[in-house]
Amino acid sequence: MDIKQKIEQANEEAFRRLCAGDPVLVDVAPAGEVLPGLKGKWITHSGPPIEWKRMCGAQKGALIGQTIYEGWAKTPDEATILLEKGEIHLEPNHAHQAVGPMAGTISPSAPVWVIENRAFGNRAFCRQVEGNQQFGDYSDEALKGLRLWRDVWGPTLQKALHTIGGLELKPIITRALQMGDELHNRAIAASSLFANEMAMAMAKTELAKEDLLSTLGYVTHHDLIFLGLSMASGKAIADPARDIEYSTVVTAMCRNGTEFGLNVSALGNEWFTAPAPKVDGLYLPGYTADVAGLDMGDSAITETVGWGAFTIGGAPGILSLVGGTPEEALAYSREMRKITVSTHPTYRLPALGFAGTAIGIDIRKVVQTGIVPIIDTAIAHKDPGYPKIGAGLVRAPLECFKKALIAFSRKYDIGK
Amino acid sequence: METLVSKLLSGPVIAINLGLKSFGASLEQQGVEVVQVEWAPPAGGDREMMDLLDDLL
Structure with a gap:
């Protein structure tokens, strides 16, 4: 079995665990x-x-x-x-x-x-x-x-x-x-x-x-x-998909307001990070983008398991909070299928013809297509002492996925 | 002598434009029907990533 077959097999196992x-x-x-x-x-x-x-x-x-x-x-x-x-x-x-x-x-x-x-x-x-x-x-x-x-x-x-x-x-x-x-x-x-x-x-x-x-x-x-x-x-669902040899599936995405980080199944608990991105959002009265902090929170674990912005096409009501049109939301949900292993057999969206939610982010597909996971999120102030100031949409930084792909290749002696 | 190319261009042309929309736009301005295909080079053209992906995907 060559490395490509091993990866496919490992990702199928990660997908099975995520869906189970x-x-x-x-x-x-x-x-x-x-x-x-x-x-x-x-x-x-x-x-x-x-x-x-x-x-x-x-x-x-x-x-x-x-x-x-x-x-x-x-x-x-x-x-x-x-x-x-x-x-x-x-x-x-x-x-x-x-x-x-x-x-x-x-x-x-x-x-x-x-x-x-x-x-x-x-x-x-x-x-x-x-x-x-x-x-x-x-x-x-x-x-x-x-x-x-x-x-x-x-x-x-x-x-x-x-x-x-x-x-x-x-x-x-x-x-x-x-x-x-x-x-x-x-x-x-x-x-x-x-x-x-x-x-x-x-x-x-x-x-x-x-x-x-x-x-x-x-x-x-x-x-x-x-x-x-x-x-x-999401965390309980994603953790069993960790530590599968050869799997290129993402097991966590999170942000601390300074850096965005992700884990990949075959690479255990190693973090692949890049600067936290700015959120494109709508603001509560009294606040503007000038005072916004960068992307923050563990809540991207919901996107990691195929919810959140991955299913935003089925949740048009949220657009009044984060911005965008229903057509764009449907396009986001369809786009995420291009970077995931497959769709969930149980979690289905009526707005997409009862298609399953896209699940199992594959770092290879992200790097190949340049399509990075989309995340909907709340926005905090850049300074201490403030409550919620807004919400919006943000993309995971491509750099994290590239770093992870390089680490994966090194682990399995690829590209030498 | 009529070649395949000259035969093709002697009638109405429908162009298929890959990637950058601006190329197709200039044809459209000349009245040519253009079908746009969304395309980008793998890994955004990043050679190191393309080499790795050849082995992994």
């Missing part, structure tokens, strides 16, 4: 109890590895907020000193089976969604999704949402989940994709379906009435609550 993914929400638990390999004072963040000094403004702001939230500092200045001195251990989420939206910060007391991929037995985690602290806002008002999640909403959902023994997410994802979601910046249908399930679960659970009402209000009025679940599901 069966995410089940099994718990909501404090990160310190479930994320592996972390002790003491630590915060994990989005994107490839990066030290404090090189972090963008929004990620620094989110870390300052997370430090105050944990009670390790009382003021932003105190938090900054601790972080500058390296007294809080910083690691990427991906190194600990986790993902986080935008700055993506996770710390020990913060509850995370716990997803188990029942097809392979692996678990993945994601923090709560909100519109303030994860964008770099460290105000007391921004941290209030994190405290409520830790003290009320997280524990209440945990009890309810234990009552029903977990919640299968594949049926919700399948239906939501047919209801106009793309599960990245538009997750309204999935969030509503999830709220239905959790409302019943909470009703079956012995809860203090104020906790029940507060949590019910939270899950039924949070249009993006499911993003945390789709991200953790």
Whole structure:
């Protein structure tokens, strides 16, 4: 068998594993109890590895907020000193089976969604999704949402989940994709379906009435609550496709606001990075592109498994948020088929004649065609201290894929 | 002597334009029907990448 055949066979296996993914929400638990390999004072963040000094403004702001939230500092200045001195251990989420939206910060007391991929037995985690602290806002008002999640909403959902023994997410994802979601910046249908399930679960659970009402209000009025679940599901689905010899399939894409990074199956956990790109987007009143930070967040794990902008043709409602026309959106979804192994047998889009979602990004096809993955994303401010300022579309940098192809060729002694 | 080329050009011509649209545009300005084919050199013409892809894809 020559190398081309070996790659094709390996990519078919990666594709099989990606399609077999069966995410089940099994718990909501404090990160310190479930994320592996972390002790003491630590915060994990989005994107490839990066030290404090090189972090963008929004990620620094989110870390300052997370430090105050944990009670390790009382003021932003105190938090900054601790972080500058390296007294809080910083690691990427991906190194600990986790993902986080935008700055993506996770710390020990913060509850995370716990997803188990029942097809392979692996678990993945994601923090709560909100519109303030994860964008770099460290105000007391921004941290209030994190405290409520830790003290009320997280524990209440945990009890309810234990009552029903977990919640299968594949049926919700399948239906939501047919209801106009793309599960990245538009997750309204999935969030509503999830709220239905959790409302019943909470009703079956012995809860203090104020906790029940507060949590019910939270899950039924949070249009993006499911993003945390789709991200953790994406991570749980993608991880079993890692470490397949000869596979050129991408197993993670993420950004920290400074760099964009990706992993490739046959190349394990090695990051291939390039400068984070600018997002082409629409801005909330009071903000413009001049104050925007660069592309940021682990949420591109949704595109990695074929959701997000890969399925934007089926989610025209999101265009009012990120820009573009329905025709362009359909073209994006069709274009992504040119750089993927195939289409998903279960996750199908009515707008594309019930075609499956494009899945299994092949670095060879990206480099050959010059077509890079498209991602829809939110936008943070370039400086610390601000909430969400906009949303838009962005392309992954081609340079990452070229670097990965060179590394792959070296590993297998090609081109000498 | 009539060659294949002269025979071809003696009647109406439909041009197939590969890649850069501007080449086809100049023909269109002269009233020639042009069919545009989207094409780009593999790997954007990057020789190192093209060589690797020859072995891998």
